[in-house]
Structure formats: C-alpha cells, structure tokens
Amino acid sequence: MSSKPILVLTTGGTIDKQYFDALSEYQIAESVIATVLERSRVEHPVRIVELMRKDSLELTDADRDLIAATIASAPEDLVVITHGTDTMTDTAKVLASLTGKTIVLVGALSPARFTESDAAFNLGMAFACCQSAQPGVWITMNGSVFDGLRVRKDRAAGRFVAA
Amino acid sequence: MSSKPILVLTTGGTIDKQYFDALSEYQIAESVIATVLERSRVEHPVRIVELMRKDSLELTDADRDLIAATIASAPEDLVVITHGTDTMTDTAKVLASLTGKTIVLVGALSPARFTESDAAFNLGMAFACCQSAQPGVWITMNGSVFDGLRVRKDRAAGRFVAA
Amino acid sequence: MSSKPILVLTTGGTIDKQYFDALSEYQIAESVIATVLERSRVEHPVRIVELMRKDSLELTDADRDLIAATIASAPEDLVVITHGTDTMTDTAKVLASLTGKTIVLVGALSPARFTESDAAFNLGMAFACCQSAQPGVWITMNGSVFDGLRVRKDRAAGRFVAA
Amino acid sequence: MSSKPILVLTTGGTIDKQYFDALSEYQIAESVIATVLERSRVEHPVRIVELMRKDSLELTDADRDLIAATIASAPEDLVVITHGTDTMTDTAKVLASLTGKTIVLVGALSPARFTESDAAFNLGMAFACCQSAQPGVWITMNGSVFDGLRVRKDRAAGRFVAA
Numbered sequence: 001m002s003s004k005p006i007l008v009l010t011t012g013g014t015i016d017k018q019y020f021d022a023l024s025e026y027q028i029a030e031s032v033i034a035t036v037l038e039r040s041r042v043e044h045p046v047r048i049v050e051l052m053r054k055d056s057l058e059l060t061d062a063d064r065d066l067i068a069a070t071i072a073s074a075p076e077d078l079v080v081i082t083h084g085t086d087t088m089t090d091t092a093k094v095l096a097s098l099t100g101k102t103i104v105l106v107g108a109l110s111p112a113r114f115t116e117s118d119a120a121f122n123l124g125m126a127f128a129c130c131q132s133a134q135p136g137v138w139i140t141m142n143g144s145v146f147d148g149l150r151v152r153k154d155r156a157a158g159r160f161v162a163a
Numbered sequence: 164m165s166s167k168p169i170l171v172l173t174t175g176g177t178i179d180k181q182y183f184d185a186l187s188e189y190q191i192a193e194s195v196i197a198t199v200l201e202r203s204r205v206e207h208p209v210r211i212v213e214l215m216r217k218d219s220l221e222l223t224d225a226d227r228d229l230i231a232a233t234i235a236s237a238p239e240d241l242v243v244i245t246h247g248t249d250t251m252t253d254t255a256k257v258l259a260s261l262t263g264k265t266i267v268l269v270g271a272l273s274p275a276r277f278t279e280s281d282a283a284f285n286l287g288m289a290f291a292c293c294q295s296a297q298p299g300v301w302i303t304m305n306g307s308v309f310d311g312l313r314v315r316k317d318r319a320a321g322r323f324v325a326a
Numbered sequence: 327m328s329s330k331p332i333l334v335l336t337t338g339g340t341i342d343k344q345y346f347d348a349l350s351e352y353q354i355a356e357s358v359i360a361t362v363l364e365r366s367r368v369e370h371p372v373r374i375v376e377l378m379r380k381d382s383l384e385l386t387d388a389d390r391d392l393i394a395a396t397i398a399s400a401p402e403d404l405v406v407i408t409h410g411t412d413t414m415t416d417t418a419k420v421l422a423s424l425t426g427k428t429i430v431l432v433g434a435l436s437p438a439r440f441t442e443s444d445a446a447f448n449l450g451m452a453f454a455c456c457q458s459a460q461p462g463v464w465i466t467m468n469g470s471v472f473d474g475l476r477v478r479k480d481r482a483a484g485r486f487v488a489a
Numbered sequence: 490m491s492s493k494p495i496l497v498l499t500t501g502g503t504i505d506k507q508y509f510d511a512l513s514e515y516q517i518a519e520s521v522i523a524t525v526l527e528r529s530r531v532e533h534p535v536r537i538v539e540l541m542r543k544d545s546l547e548l549t550d551a552d553r554d555l556i557a558a559t560i561a562s563a564p565e566d567l568v569v570i571t572h573g574t575d576t577m578t579d580t581a582k583v584l585a586s587l588t589g590k591t592i593v594l595v596g597a598l599s600p601a602r603f604t605e606s607d608a609a610f611n612l613g614m615a616f617a618c619c620q621s622a623q624p625g626v627w628i629t630m631n632g633s634v635f636d637g638l639r640v641r642k643d644r645a646a647g648r649f650v651a652a
Binding site for chain 2: 131
C-alpha cells in the first residue's frame with residue numbers, strides 16, 4: 001500500500017475543545033492532534049498545519065477558500081482535515097472541485113481531551129481512508145466512510161447519516 | 164460509500180490484555196472492542212464475534228483455519244480481525260486465499276485499557292480500510308495501511324514496516 | 327482508623343460538567359462521582375446523595391441552608407461535598423456552625439470526564455481528610471488540605487491559596 | 490492547615506507498571522507519580538525521590554532499612570511512599586519505630602497507566618492523610634485510611650481490610 005505522506009490540516013471544532021475553569025467555558029485550544037498521533041504510535045509520514053481555530057459555524061467563505069488553496073498548493077495528495085461537525089458538509093462541497101487529491105474531513109462529537117471521546121477512532125478512520133479510497137472528498141464519522149457530497153449531520157440525533 | 168455491515172472477529176492479543184493484581188500478571192481478558200466502538204460512537208452495522216482469547220504466538224494452524232472458515236461462511240464481505248501483532252502476517256497469508264472479502268487485521272502495541280494506547284486509532288483505521296479498500300488482506304498499524312502480504316513486524320523497533 | 331461511613335453530597339460544579347455536542351456547550355450532567363469511586367476500587371461504606379446540579383455561582387442562600395440541613399440531619403459524621411470551586415469558601419462559612427461533623431468541600435478545576443482531570447485525586451484527598459482530620463470544615467484542592475475558613479480561590483491563577 | 494512540604498518516595502509496585510510489547514510482559518517503569526501530580530494540579534511543595542523500582546515481593550530487609558534511613562534523615566516530616574501492595578504492611582512495621590513523622594504507604598491495584606486505575610485517588614488520599622493525620626504509619630487504599638499496623642491485604646478479594 002501507499003506510504004505517500006499525509007497532510008493534516010487542523011481548523012478547530014469540538015475535537016480540539018478545552019475547558020477553561022477561569023472562564024467557566026470551553027474554547028478551541030491548541031490542537032491535540034499531534035498528541036493523539038503520538039499516543040497512537042503513528043509512524044506514517046505526516047505534516048501537520050494548524051490553519052485556524054474556529055467553531056465550524058464561524059467558518060466563512062474566505063476560510064473555505066483558504067483551506068482549498070492550501071490543499072491545491074500542497075505537495076501531498078493525501079489530506080486529512082480536522083473540522084467542526086456542523087458545517088463539515090459545506091466545506092466538502094467547496095473541496096469537491098479539487099482533482100487528484102484524496103481528502104478526508106473528520107471531527108469529533110466529544111472533545112479529544114475527554115476520556116470518552118470518538119476523536120482517536122475517527123482520526124484513525126481518516127488516516128486509513130485517505131490511503132485506501134479513490135481521489136475525492138470523504139467524511140469519516142460514526143464508524144462509516146461517507147461520500148462527502150452524500151451525507152448530512154442529524155444534529156438532534158448527534159450523528160451523521162447518508163443523504 | 165458502502166454501509167455494508169462489518170464482521171469483527173476478536174482473537175486476543177495485546178489489545179485485549181488486562182492486568183490482574185491477584186496474579187501480578189497480564190492476561191487476555193474479555194474483549195474491550197465493543198466498549199471502544201461505543202465510546203467512538205460507531206453507528207455502522209457491526210456484528211462482533213469473540214472467536215478466541217490467545218496471544219498470537221499461541222495460535223495454531225487449526226486456529227487459523229477456524230478464522231478462515233468463519234470468514235468464508237459469514238454473510239459479511241467486510242471483516243475486521245483483532246489479533247496479536249507477533250504473528251499477524253502469518254494469519255494474513257492463510258486468509259489470502261479467500262476471495263470477495265475485504266479483510267483487515269489489526270491489533271495494538273499497548274493494551275486498549277491503557278490511557279496511552281494505539282487501540283482506538285488502529286480500530287478506526289481498520290473500519291475505514293475495510294470500507295474503502297479493494298478485496299484482499301490488509302493490516303492497519305502505526306498509521307499506515309499495509310498490504311497484508313508485504314509487511315513485517317520489526318519487533319525490536321516495536322513497529323510494522325513495509326516488506 | 328475509623329471505618330465510619332461517609333456521606334457524599336453532590337451539588338454540581340465543574341467536576342460534573344459534560345460536553346453536549348448538540349448544544350455546543352458544557353452543562354452539569356449526571357454526577358460521575360459513583361463512577362470515580364468504583365474505578366478507584368473504594369470499599370469504604372459510602373452513601374451518595376445527588377442534592378443539586380448547579381454551577382456554584384448560581385447557589386443561593388436557600389441552597390446552602392439545604393446543604394447544612396441535610397448534613398445536620400444525616401446519621402454520618404463524615405461528609406464529603408462535591409461543589410463548584412468559585413463559591414466553595416462561601417459554603418464553608420455557612421457550614422462552620424455545624425458541630426461534631428468532619429466536612430470536606432472538594433471540586434475540580436477540570437471536569438472528571440477529561441483524561442487530564444484533578445477530580446479523582448481531589449476526591450481521594452477528601453475521603454482521607456474526613457477520616458483523618460478533626461471535626462470542622464476543610465477544603466482539599468491543589469494537593470493541599472486547607473482550613474475551610476482560611477483559604478481563597480485565586481481565579482486568575484486557577485488555584486486555591488491559604489488566606 | 491499545614492503547608493509543610495511532602496517527601497514522596499517511590500519504590501515500585503503495580504502503580505508504576507508498564508506494558509512492554511517487545512517483551513510481551515509488564516515491568517516496573519519510570520515512575521508516573523510526577524505526571525499524576527501535575528495532571529491533578531498539585532501546587533503543594535513536594536520533593537520526589539525515586540528510591541527503587543521493585544515488585545514489593547522482591548523487597549529485602551536492606552531495602553526496607555534504606556527506606557527507613559531515607560525518611561529519618563529527610564528534612565520533611567510528611568512522607569508518602571508509593572509501594573507494591575503485597576508487602577506494604579511489612580514495610581509499615583519497619584517504619585513504626587520512626588518518631589515525629591507522618592508516613593503514608595500507598596499503591597494501586599491497577600497500574601496508573603490504565604484508564605481504569607485507582608492510582609490517582611489513592612495518591613490523593615495519601616497526600617491528605619499525611620497532612621491531616623497524627624504522626625505514625627498509615628495505609629490509604631480502597632477508600633479507607635488504615636492504621637498501618639492494623640491492616641492486611643486480602644489477596645484473593647483484591648482489597649485491604651482492617652485487621
């Protein structure tokens with residue numbers, strides 16, 4: 001199988017949320033993705049770029065253009081994007097025009113800093129998906145590999161479903 | 164993408180090791196795979212079969228035949244096998260003769276019950292790989308998707324490398 | 327040493343905060359104290375009463391009177407109260423009038439549901455303090471046993487200091 | 490309350506056990522006590538001395554004499570000893586002759602590196618006990634503060650009981 005290097009772009013979202021006692025609130029903090037990869041004994045060549053720290057509801061068109069431009073100009077063909085779950089599918093649509101890249105959007109419903117989090121599993125899915133799947137845009141959540149253009153988040157149920 | 168159901172076979176290995184104070188030793192315990200899937204909010208259709216609880220150095224030819232026969236007769240085309248890492252590639256060779264099945268062997272270098280474990284990430288990789296990859300036998304360890312017939316464990320380095 | 331039973335009153339606070347993805351916010355959830363005690367293999371006789379689920383900034387005089395009355399009428403002489411950290415010392419003052427009870431107020435700066443939390447350690451301190459200390463009101467935070475009437479929270483520094 | 494500094498002596502035992510995949514066995518590894526204290530936001534003045542790394546069944550009379558001598562010559566009056574659970578009470582007897590010191594022996598039935606461990610809670614108990622209790626030798630396990638000379642480990646039940 002390919003050992004082609006993977007570009008990991010972090011954009012924020014629940015996966016990187018931290019609790020700040022002094023504020024009595026959560027905020028998106030320094031990304032824990034590198035820590036998760038180290039703990040998971042990842043030896044695959046990876047380049048991590050912390051692009052922004054935003055709740056996905058705050059992402060603008062300009063933010064999405066920046067994500068697309070970063071991928072287009074990157075030497076890597078395999079891309080994992082950590083992203084808030086609420087507008088993940090909007091970003092997928094913007095990235096669909098990119099060719100020759102296998103792009104996987106991934107996030108978490110519970111912050112990676114929690115004991116009971118889906119973050120490590122989801123990141124593992126994203127790493128395997130970008131190595132195994134055809135070029136295109138994919139979303140890996142709730143144990144499934146979804147076509148990034150044919151999935152929606154059921155916010156009330158707290159899960160992604162094929163659309 | 165496919166939402167075809169996944170068969171998960173557990174066979175033992177480090178991933179399921181537990182520490183027993185009364186014995187002052189580790190032993191393979193009740194599988195924690197279901198717990199990891201629940202914590203990871205997996206909604207994908209899954210059937211878990213606890214086939215054996217063995218260190219992979221103890222697996223016999225008969226054990227490997229049982230694994231192959233279980234897969235051959237299963238209705239699922241997508242299969243994840245949790246397995247000790249030391250002889251994972253031996254089992255891969257036995258399973259290579261099966262056709263029409265996408266089989267992923269996966270384990271952990273540190274027990275899933277540890278805070279610092281690669282288990283959840285690796286299982287996530289296996290779930291995505293069996294949905295995204297072509298039929299055949301794959302191994303997902305150390306952040307890479309390996310061809311199951313072209314990989315070896317470097318025991319001294321504690322990692323898998325393409326062979 | 328005494329194996330006198332311990333009454334644990336939960337009142338809310340950061341220690342029991344959970345993250346709800348559907349709301350994109352933290353809220354005080356079902357208390358995890360029982361889970362922490364089980365995981366910590368506590369065999370000491372304990373009675374847990376979930377009295378309220380409040381951020382400590384929301385606690386009213388009536389709430390504090392209820393806490394005091396619950397302790398006064400309880401058969402146990404040893405009492406642990408889980409409590410938000412911001413007004414823990416206010417509650418300590420109200421409880422100072424109770425006699426013959428060893429009362430320990432305890433909370434956490436990071437939710438117990440986080441991997442990196444001070445909750446289990448702090449609860450352990452509270453359990454030992456109510457068994458070892460003289461009757462009175464104590465606060466166990468940041469590794470120290472504080473006289474409940476001579477301590478304050480340095481909110482900016484995120485820690486308790488003797489006052 | 491006292492903010493007298495605490496001496497922490499680590500001697501090994503289950504609390505510091507690590508799993509080594511290359512050996513397929515557990516061994517006592519670098520002590521995680523400092524990590525647990527940091528995660529628990531301990532600000533209390535502490536000095537940690539890693540005295541030995543032994544299973545407590547391997548501790549010799551000379552080892553126990555060394556522990557006693559280290560405490561006797563230390564400037565701190567408050568002492569926490571992390572120790573394997575099987576012979577903790579033997580060490581307690583040796584230390585009983587020391588005067589003017591509040592000594593707490595503590596360990597864990599499950600390694601601190603496990604998600605489900607009693608280590609942090611037990612260490613918290615030890616920290617509070619040495620600050621709150623009278624001089625003497627104490628053991629803090631299973632949620633109870635035990636007189637170090639009147640307790641035994643029920644190995645079959647996996648817990649300490651007053652004797």
